[in-house]
Amino acid sequence: MSLAAFPEAVHVRAPGKINVYLGVGARHDDGYHALATVFQAVSLYEDVIARADDDFSLSVSGVADPASVPLDDRNLAMRAAKLLATATGYTGGVHLEIRKSVPVAGGMGGGSADAAAALVACDALWGTGLSPHRMHELAARLGADVPFALHGGTAVGTGRGDQLNPALARGRFDWVLVTSDEGLSTPAIYSRLDVHRAESGALADDPPLSLDVPITVLQALRAGDPHSLAACMYNDLEVPALLERPTLDDIINEGLRAGALSGIVSGSGPTVAFLCETPEIAQLVQNELAVSGRTALHVHGPVPGARIISA
Template identity: 80%
Template sequence: MSVAATAGSVHVRAPGKINVYLGVGGRHDDGYHALATVFQAVSLYEDVIARHADDFSLTVSGVEDVDSVPLDDRNLAMRAAKLLATATEYTGGVALEIRKSVPVAGGMGGGSADAAAALVACDALWGTGLSPARMHDLAARLGADVPFALHGGTAVGTGRGDQLNPALARGRFDWVLVTSEEGLSTPVVYERLDILRGEEGALADDPPLSLDVPIPVLQALRSGDALQLAEGLFNDLQAAAVYERPDLEDVIRRGVEAGALQGLVSGSGPTIALLCPDPETAQDVQTTLRGAGLDPLHVHGPVAGARIL
């Protein structure tokens, strides 16, 4: 049994993510889309504390609307704990406490970070000692973004986004994230993308099962060149997110005018990620946007995945 498992609780921190690049293929019969994406874990974290208990329970703090985060099996962290218990034949339960910092329904994978943190916390608390490969398999069963939250750093995701390959990223990239009180539903954004493509006559009869990330994006990450990376920022879901929330386009414009190199909708939105050339510029952009009544956060990446504190 691990040292962590002898304690009364285990505290795990997992990062939110942004999608530096997101290519989306056509919709398949199973409802899913092939993806080619580059995830980068950033310094905005979810904290999950696991304590011994006879049954499974969940509490959440750090959100204004308590009803925005379910406390039952609809919550990925709860599902992660129960999945681990089933996989390891653990007969007890766990009391999970989630302290949220990543925006809810913000396209930054906060729920996935909770799930990854819950897996790591319960594995340590219960002393189940799963291998990294087995943990990855369980994470992939919970959702496409969960394996990345487990590993962190920078990675290329293909398939449904859950087939990960680490991407070398040198140095530090500074981002200003502009969050929103009003979330966006991921299924709604994907549905809107399909509708927009259908109107443009761009729906393929047999969509490809896999896509590729452009080489210049990977080269920019490898060299640590923010200017080059700014030229490659792309999100196929952006048009759909902006259709649902036209104000997002204005936020990107304001950010660039304030000094950011470029910006994009992160994932399915509505969080906007603005890439800046250095920490000082990022702080200036943050100050300017806050003065305009927005809610900006200065973060950096890449950072590590789910870790025990």
């Protein structure tokens, strides 16, 4: 490809995720926990527009508090762009315009979606042409959720969550998400889990789980059956999230009373995800929660991972 053929800008869209199931093992010496999880990408997206520049910079819109999203190397999208440049020997820069819709620090992988979108956008902008395998490797270096944001759909994650195997999910699952204005720190929630287990005498597999995703979860997804899936949704981080923010329990009960099949804290929270039987019921649940003053969104999954919208 000639330099003249390179696009001036590349627009990439990447989805947020929910954890339909999340089992957390003991903390390893490297500070990470072993995970067994099922991700599902949902129709709440981050948009990243990459434009050629001499240096690296970014701007962010769509957040109530601009200070909640760093504009330097603390930002995962910035680190993604620089990592790609280093890995490929690219000597220029990029300006990343991030348009956020996924809640900041909401347990839905918004920062990871930004990073995945930045990798795809810069690869197209710079013409570096990385293979999917190499792109996955770079994504895994950035964070456990970034590889899934690249691939999307529904997948089983093991290791730190970055070792992915696609999971068959038939049909459409409808979710209502209740977001919070104030996020929760993922490292703090994991630490709270460790403390809770130590204080309660619980082992890493108490409640009993073997760090394998239960077959009942995979069967429910394969059948496209929201009732079966609602019966086996689980999150080890829900207890520490509720300890950190007890009002989340009130939200879960409100959603169940409004007609949701089940409600669960998404990842490290504080977003709560409600599984609903049909799109129509999801709309009713969303409306009921909105009337009570909650910020509620109706989304569906699974949806694809990071994709180029225009170039």
